[in-house]
Amino acid sequence: MQWEIINGTLVTPEEIIKEGSLTVSQDKIIKIGKRSIHDQKGIQIDLNGLIVFPGIIDGHDHLLGTYLPRVGDRKPYLNWLMWDNDLKSSPIYAERQQVESTDLYLLGGYRHLISGVTSVQDHIPHFVREMFRKNVPIRLIDKYTMAHAVCSFALPWGEIESEHQLAKENNIPFVTHCSEGFDEETKKSVSVLEKKDALSEHTVLIHGIAFSDEDIDLLYKNKVNVVWCPVSNLYMFGTTAPIKKLLEKNVNVCLGTDSPMSGSVNIFEEIYIAKKFYFEKYGTKLTSKKIVEMLTINPSRAFFRPDIGSLKQNNKADFIVIDGDPKQPYEAFTSMQYENIMLVVIDGIPKYADENFIPLFETLDIPFQKIKVAGSKKIIEGDVLGLLNRIKNSVNFDKKFDFLPIEPC
Ligand SMILES: [Zn+2]
Numbered sequence: 001m002q003w004e005i006i007n008g009t010l011v012t013p014e015e016i017i018k019e020g021s022l023t024v025s026q027d028k029i030i031k032i033g034k035r036s037i038h039d040q041k042g043i044q045i046d047l048n049g050l051i052v053f054p055g056i057i058d059g060h061d062h063l064l065g066t067y068l069p070r071v072g073d074r075k076p077y078l079n080w081l082m083w084d085n086d087l088k089s090s091p092i093y094a095e096r097q098q099v100e101s102t103d104l105y106l107l108g109g110y111r112h113l114i115s116g117v118t119s120v121q122d123h124i125p126h127f128v129r130e131m132f133r134k135n136v137p138i139r140l141i142d143k144y145t146m147a148h149a150v151c152s153f154a155l156p157w158g159e160i161e162s163e164h165q166l167a168k169e170n171n172i173p174f175v176t177h178c179s180e181g182f183d184e185e186t187k188k189s190v191s192v193l194e195k196k197d198a199l200s201e202h203t204v205l206i207h208g209i210a211f212s213d214e215d216i217d218l219l220y221k222n223k224v225n226v227v228w229c230p231v232s233n234l235y236m237f238g239t240t241a242p243i244k245k246l247l248e249k250n251v252n253v254c255l256g257t258d259s260p261m262s263g264s265v266n267i268f269e270e271i272y273i274a275k276k277f278y279f280e281k282y283g284t285k286l287t288s289k290k291i292v293e294m295l296t297i298n299p300s301r302a303f304f305r306p307d308i309g310s311l312k313q314n315n316k317a318d319f320i321v322i323d324g325d326p327k328q329p330y331e332a333f334t335s336m337q338y339e340n341i342m343l344v345v346i347d348g349i350p351k352y353a354d355e356n357f358i359p360l361f362e363t364l365d366i367p368f369q370k371i372k373v374a375g376s377k378k379i380i381e382g383d384v385l386g387l388l389n390r391i392k393n394s395v396n397f398d399k400k401f402d403f404l405p406i407e408p409c
Contacts, residue, residue: 001364002030002042009051009326012311013297016329022052024317027348032313043363047321050342051329053292054310055118055139055318056267057299059227060206060256063108063122063140064132067096068260068401076238079181081153083236087261099394101132106387109136111403113380114338114373115266116320118346119308121227121256121299123175123206125157137351137382139318141303143170149177150189164198173225173303174198178205179215181237190215199224204302206256208241209233216242220249225302227256228294231273232263244282247290254299255291265402267295271334288330317348338374338405351381370409377409 002025010020010032023031023042071087087093096104112120119139122129125146133140145167148157160176167174179189187210193199201223208226211219219226226246233240246253255274257264264270271291278286300309307316321343324332332340343360344352350360355377361368368379385408392398 001025003045003360003364004031004042005045005047005052005321006035007049008047008321009049009329010311011051011053011292011329011333018326020052022311022319024345024348027316029311029313029315029317029319032311043360045357045360049326050321051324051326051332052311052319052321053116053329053333054296055308055320055344055346056116056295057119057121057141057254057303057305057309058112058117058257058267058295059121059204059254059299059302060229060258061108061112061120061122061263062124062259063105063120063129063136064101064124065259065261066104066108066111066403067092067099068265068403070235070261072236072262075236077181077236079151079153079183079186080149080177080236083262092261095395099391102134103387103390103394105132105134105136106384107391107401107404109138110380110382110384110387110406111260111266111401113137113344113352114341114378114404114406115268116322116336116341116344117267118318118320118344119299119305121175121204121303123177135382137346139308139346141305143172144303145170145172145174147174147176149180150192151185160193160198161196164196164200164203167202168200171304172202173204174200174202175204175206177207179210179241180207180233182210186210187212190218194218201225202304204254207233208246209237209239211242211246213245216245216249216251219246219251223252225252225254225298227254227299227302228274229256229258229263229270230277231270232258234273234277236262240277243278243286252298252302253294254302255294260401260403268337271295275334288334291334292330318346320344339376349381353379355379372407372409374405 004023006021010017145163148155164174199222204225296309323340342354
């Protein structure tokens, strides 16, 4: 069915359209423009000036690791392996292991959905993910090749040379953790990739804490993409990637939450800490517009998905509607919280919304649950309350998650 939103503040890569309208048909945006182009065929929703952004693309997470609290008794760490050893031997990991992996995936999906994230790069081999991703309510970026990390103690998730070659042949990204730590081997990660001929526009490097100036020159020269995860890095290592230099050198930088067991509770915290860290470290502001780019058009480019990450005719209808000052849309984006997320649409289907959007869900015949999220009345596709109940039964107590502050309504 065709439907249209009107009178919204639409943020496209080129301009901010006031009193804008956008028409959805099937899974696509079929029209976008200044005024209503309503042709009486479908439904029309008046947004009264609410702000419309492309759906957020989170550049790095591990959905199987969607659990809390964080682990890290011996931080700051020298590299990822020491943290992973602490994780695997912790009581909280034993508790997490009692939850079905399909439910951890659902937890991850809902964690992102209620914060406006519509697509996630989930760092795990395809064959593992396919077993667990059933009914995840967000888009998982599907086409990628990967290695776990650039070091001799990486997990055997993919071999760097052949995976990078495969990515080039198929015009898809090659994703790997890189330079996450400070041991002598980890510090040489970028030169290892160079020797393996694995630096190109297809390469997406996660973290980059130990990048040197020479590394950054190589990344720029080879059009390599980087995913910055400041919360996880600052938590585990007490420092993060040289973000100012990366941006000054015009490296394509995306933002990622990582899993909540080392990273942020949600994308709101990631944005807040990214801006705070930048200002405290460099004495200048990281603009809200740059942050928006790191979560929309930059990952669209890094992950070879031109059909998501911008409001454009014929793109996928992945977008979010938020409540905020329409005169300052970028600032509204970087300061939003759960209550400000009014509508989340993925593949043309409304998945989550403020209760005012009940008529839209009903007209499109989308089943939903009524819930309260951080005190605000919302509606959501699927059975998130059943999920929380299953987890309660798995761990034998009423487990609460800061990233899913949900109660029945
Ligand atoms: Zn990771």
